[in-house]
Amino acid sequence: MKFNINQQDLQQALNYCQGVIEKRSTLPILSNILLNAQNSKLTITATDLDLIFIHELNNIEVTEEGKTTTTSSIMYDIVRKFSSGKKINLTLNDKYKLHLESEKSVFNLNCIDASEFPLTDENFNQNEFSLKSKQLLKLLNKCKFSVSNDETRHYLSGIYLHQTEVEDKNYLTAVATDSHRMSISKIRLDKKIDFEPVILPKKTIFQLCSLLDSYDGDVKISNIKSKIKFELSNSILISKLIDGKFPNYIQVIPKNNQKKLEIDLKSFLNSVDRVASVSLDKKDGVKFNLSKDILDLSVNNTSSGDGKETLAVKFDHDLEISFNSRYLIDVASQLDGERIELFLNDTGSPALIKDPGDFDSIFVVMPMKG
Numbered sequence: 001m002k003f004n005i006n007q008q009d010l011q012q013a014l015n016y017c018q019g020v021i022e023k024r025s026t027l028p029i030l031s032n033i034l035l036n037a038q039n040s041k042l043t044i045t046a047t048d049l050d051l052i053f054i055h056e057l058n059n060i061e062v063t064e065e066g067k068t069t070t071t072s073s074i075m076y077d078i079v080r081k082f083s084s085g086k087k088i089n090l091t092l093n094d095k096y097k098l099h100l101e102s103e104k105s106v107f108n109l110n111c112i113d114a115s116e117f118p119l120t121d122e123n124f125n126q127n128e129f130s131l132k133s134k135q136l137l138k139l140l141n142k143c144k145f146s147v148s149n150d151e152t153r154h155y156l157s158g159i160y161l162h163q164t165e166v167e168d169k170n171y172l173t174a175v176a177t178d179s180h181r182m183s184i185s186k187i188r189l190d191k192k193i194d195f196e197p198v199i200l201p202k203k204t205i206f207q208l209c210s211l212l213d214s215y216d217g218d219v220k221i222s223n224i225k226s227k228i229k230f231e232l233s234n235s236i237l238i239s240k241l242i243d244g245k246f247p248n249y250i251q252v253i254p255k256n257n258q259k260k261l262e263i264d265l266k267s268f269l270n271s272v273d274r275v276a277s278v279s280l281d282k283k284d285g286v287k288f289n290l291s292k293d294i295l296d297l298s299v300n301n302t303s304s305g306d307g308k309e310t311l312a313v314k315f316d317h318d319l320e321i322s323f324n325s326r327y328l329i330d331v332a333s334q335l336d337g338e339r340i341e342l343f344l345n346d347t348g349s350p351a352l353i354k355d356p357g358d359f360d361s362i363f364v365v366m367p368m369k370g
Helices: 007-018 072-079 133-146 202-213 265-276 325-333
Strands: 002-006 032-038 041-047 051-057 061-064 066-071 087-094 097-102 105-112 128-132 158-166 169-177 181-188 198-201 218-224 227-231 235-240 259-264 285-291 294-301 305-312 319-324 339-344 351-355 358-365
Touching: 002 007, 007 041, 007 051, 007 072, 007 087, 007 202, 032 061, 032 072, 051 202, 066 072, 072 097, 072 105, 128 133, 133 158, 133 169, 133 181, 133 202, 133 218, 133 325, 158 202, 181 325, 198 202, 198 235, 202 227, 202 235, 259 265, 265 285, 265 294, 265 305, 265 325, 265 339, 285 325, 319 325, 325 358
Parallel strands: none
Antiparallel strands: 002 061, 002 087, 032 041, 032 066, 041 051, 051 235, 066 105, 087 097, 097 105, 128 218, 158 169, 158 198, 169 181, 181 358, 218 227, 227 235, 259 339, 285 294, 285 319, 294 305, 339 351, 351 358
């Protein structure tokens, strides 16, 4: 195997692989990436057995075709320290040594034979649909912070992706909850699709977000029973799905929150962030003391002190309610409009949060006791 490649292209591809490969893998081959150079293409594959990432680099000068595997983290560390944009020459002279050369640097990396790399071939083509990359990224970003970290309820540790129908319009809807807060976001589909509801694992979500961040184009999505496949123009991500039943989230959405609180988004975000600074672990609730058109925000921490701030708002009632500041900041950071709308009921009831800049996303946050 012999080819040369641009440093930046290789660095970006290896960077994506880092998100897939487990740092502490028991099988040495799983710490490796598969490199396959043929037909003027380099295909790089990384897997942790639950997630497979395949990236293709085109127009590569391949002088000798071949394939091998080498340690992903070491290769990435070396490549990112080479001069940006320079040529890297890679040669496999001996079955177990990959030779890397760029400018005045020469490295020889240990390899494991490509035949040991675990590859699965699945036929996904029966039910495929496409989305714009920015739409899919929006869905994931609006929901990912609400995904649960609780290992015992594995069915909550992902985003529930399913098709919904509202007034004859079809949507792809994403939901995530950790039972203290919930995010729901949807995007309009041109037509009804053949898509079974799935729960996307957290690792898959973050890997997909990093791919979509730097990609503008269509994403082809297809799923078979226990797996889902996302195809971008030169990357493929195949993931196992979370096996479990997502709870009926519709019944958790507050129906009778009539007290509407309207606030300028930037001021709200900055205020909550400032008063929460007094709480070291951010576990203290930020207390809302509401009266007509005035919101007093306060945080009180027995060991470090307290903070207070007043905001001019639109509100017609009197109410006291406390929230976890982190939850409010997470939601507010994802809103598109200039304002934030909170629909409240009473001290003990969840708040419904809406974004006047995006009617397709809503958030529910449980209040804190006391």
